Amino acid sequence: MLTKRENLLETIRGGKPDRFVNQYEAFGILVGDPLMALAGPMPNPGERVVNGWGVTMIWPEHVPGPFPVHDEEHKVLKDITKWKEVVKAPPTEASEEAWAEYVEQAKQIDKNEQFLTVFGAPGIFEQLHYLMGMDDCLINFYEEPEAMHELIDYITDYKIKCMDEIIKRIKPECLFQHDDWGSQISSFLSPSMFAEFLLPAYKKYYAFCRENGVELIVHHSDSYAANLVPYMIEMGIDIWQGTMTTNNNPELIKKYGGKISFMGDIDNGLVDRPDWTRENIRKEVERACRSCGKLYFIPCTTMGLPMSVYPGVYEAVSQEIDRMSKIMF
Amino acid sequence: MSKIQEIKTAVETGKTKLIAGLVQEALDAGEQANDILAAMIDAMGVVGDKFSKGEIFVPEMLIAGKAMQKGIDVLKPHLAGEASVSLGKCIIGTVAGDLHDIGKNLVALMIESTGFEVIDLGVDVPANKFVETIKANPDVKVVALSALLTTTMPAMKDTVAAIRESGLTGFKIIVGGAPITQEFADSIGADAYAPDAGSAAVKVKTLV
Numbered sequence: 001m002l003t004k005r006e007n008l009l010e011t012i013r014g015g016k017p018d019r020f021v022n023q024y025e026a027f028g029i030l031v032g033d034p035l036m037a038l039a040g041p042m043p044n045p046g047e048r049v050v051n052g053w054g055v056t057m058i059w060p061e062h063v064p065g066p067f068p069v070h071d072e073e074h075k076v077l078k079d080i081t082k083w084k085e086v087v088k089a090p091p092t093e094a095s096e097e098a099w100a101e102y103v104e105q106a107k108q109i110d111k112n113e114q115f116l117t118v119f120g121a122p123g124i125f126e127q128l129h130y131l132m133g134m135d136d137c138l139i140n141f142y143e144e145p146e147a148m149h150e151l152i153d154y155i156t157d158y159k160i161k162c163m164d165e166i167i168k169r170i171k172p173e174c175l176f177q178h179d180d181w182g183s184q185i186s187s188f189l190s191p192s193m194f195a196e197f198l199l200p201a202y203k204k205y206y207a208f209c210r211e212n213g214v215e216l217i218v219h220h221s222d223s224y225a226a227n228l229v230p231y232m233i234e235m236g237i238d239i240w241q242g243t244m245t246t247n248n249n250p251e252l253i254k255k256y257g258g259k260i261s262f263m264g265d266i267d268n269g270l271v272d273r274p275d276w277t278r279e280n281i282r283k284e285v286e287r288a289c290r291s292c293g294k295l296y297f298i299p300c301t302t303m304g305l306p307m308s309v310y311p312g313v314y315e316a317v318s319q320e321i322d323r324m325s326k327i328m329f
Numbered sequence: 330m331s332k333i334q335e336i337k338t339a340v341e342t343g344k345t346k347l348i349a350g351l352v353q354e355a356l357d358a359g360e361q362a363n364d365i366l367a368a369m370i371d372a373m374g375v376v377g378d379k380f381s382k383g384e385i386f387v388p389e390m391l392i393a394g395k396a397m398q399k400g401i402d403v404l405k406p407h408l409a410g411e412a413s414v415s416l417g418k419c420i421i422g423t424v425a426g427d428l429h430d431i432g433k434n435l436v437a438l439m440i441e442s443t444g445f446e447v448i449d450l451g452v453d454v455p456a457n458k459f460v461e462t463i464k465a466n467p468d469v470k471v472v473a474l475s476a477l478l479t480t481t482m483p484a485m486k487d488t489v490a491a492i493r494e495s496g497l498t499g500f501k502i503i504v505g506g507a508p509i510t511q512e513f514a515d516s517i518g519a520d521a522y523a524p525d526a527g528s529a530a531v532k533v534k535t536l537v
Binding site: 058060062063067070134135138139141142143183184185186187188189190193268269272273274309 | 343345380383385386387388389391392395425426427428430431432434453479480482483507508524525
């Protein structure tokens with residue numbers, strides 16, 4: 001029997017996996033490095049905090065997660081042309097104590113079974129709209145492209161500095177980077193706009209990671225983004241996690257398998273819901289496994305971490321994937 | 330190309346810096362303000378249609394909406410006193426427990442662009458806020474509810490129930506958002522469902 005990491009490599013390299021890679025099983029994910037903590041902090045339920053970028057984040061108790069506040073009073077960047085005066089990246093140095101704790105966490109990962117994985121969030125696009133709000137962000141791509149390019153470069157350089165520190169400390173084997181690039185039915189940006197603004201930034205960032213020992217780049221976008229897959233390949237993504245069924249994953253696998261792999265096809269909106277049932281999860285997992293096949297595909301919910309909103313859903317999906325492995329392998 | 334056609338094209342292609350001048354030129358040339366407005370509404374209809382078909386993306390829709398708004402700023406003084414082109418009032422908001430605003434904002438933009446007066450209640454809107462706003466606006470024609478999370482689908486159901494239980498009538502309820510389907514919309518008693526902002530604008534016109 002292959003180890004979890006061997007099985008993943010067989011799957012994404014078109015080899016001979018002996019079962020489905022079961023969701024996140026092959027990734028030992030460290031969430032929250034010391035520099036991410038400085039860029040945070042994230043609020044707890046019921047709290048409001050100002051993070052390291054100056055973005056006010058709230059988490060009302062009746063809401064499932066934190067959100068940036070973008071009313072006129074709290075928006076960090078009201079005029080993109082003045083970004084150099086307003087935007088200050090968080091520190092890229094943390095205390096030795098903080099690093100020691102993180103290094104200790106890294107040592108707990110069994111690298112025979114799992115890839116030591118760094119969690120990266122927010123992404124470059126997300127950081128842009130956290131600073132200025134989504135509407136202004138999207139309009140600024142049209143109206144102030146030069147300033148947007150400059151700010152993207154600034155954010156990218158910050159991310160590279162952070163990754164440089166992380167690499168020096170723990171030598172991660174995998175980066176799991178979040179950046180949501182679309183809604184469930186379309187990408188936020190047109191492919192040409194994406195290619196102009198985000199592709200060069202991510203090429204630079206992911207190339208830096210790879211040149212410094214990161215073997216696997218896994219990118220999370222729980223959205224439609226089928227039209228961006230050629231750019232994902234170009235920027236060096238190995239696995240796109242979060243791919244929703246709206247992307248027609250079986251078609252993508254047929255077209256791009258071997259250049260990139262797809263992790264998802266089990267939409268959270270369909271399985272992770274208050275009225276979830278084992279029968280529905282079984283049906284969705286079986287559909288995903290049978291339609292997407294054994295290679296270049298990792299069955300997974302579209303959730304961006306190994307968890308579910310409703311207790312029991314993630315585990316039920318995993319059990320059903322195991323069932324499909326027994327049937328199909 | 331006629332001035333009216335130029336304006337239509339300028340809105341469709343989001344020419345935010347040119348639109349004000351074009352509208353002023355059209356007015357100076359004797360074009361009727363209502364005709365210019367109708368052309369801009371048509372243009373946004375084209376934009377919504379292209380968005381629904383995946384031919385354009387969110388920035389193109391936003392920039393077209395911004396262009397239309399700039400055109401309306403020039404038109405406004407000339408529209409006063411003329412027959413209203415408003416299709417009525419639409420109250421819109423993201424339901425309680427949900428802070429997502431981009432989808433709701435796009436729908437509001439598109440509905441407004443078709444000629445509705447939009448009252449945007451924002452995000453995380455409690456059911457009683459919708460009811461109070463309907464009471465305060467008895468001429469409302471459409472109430473639009475957005476939910477982007479599976480966790481807030483129950484809040485959408487509760488909101489529709491609260492509106493129905495209030496006994497208030499004379500308007501239709503349309504729902505949408507990532508996890509929402511026609512089946513769910515039917516199950517909670519909504520009058521209509523739309524899968525995207527362009528479709529929502531088309532759908533609400535059929536509701537009044």
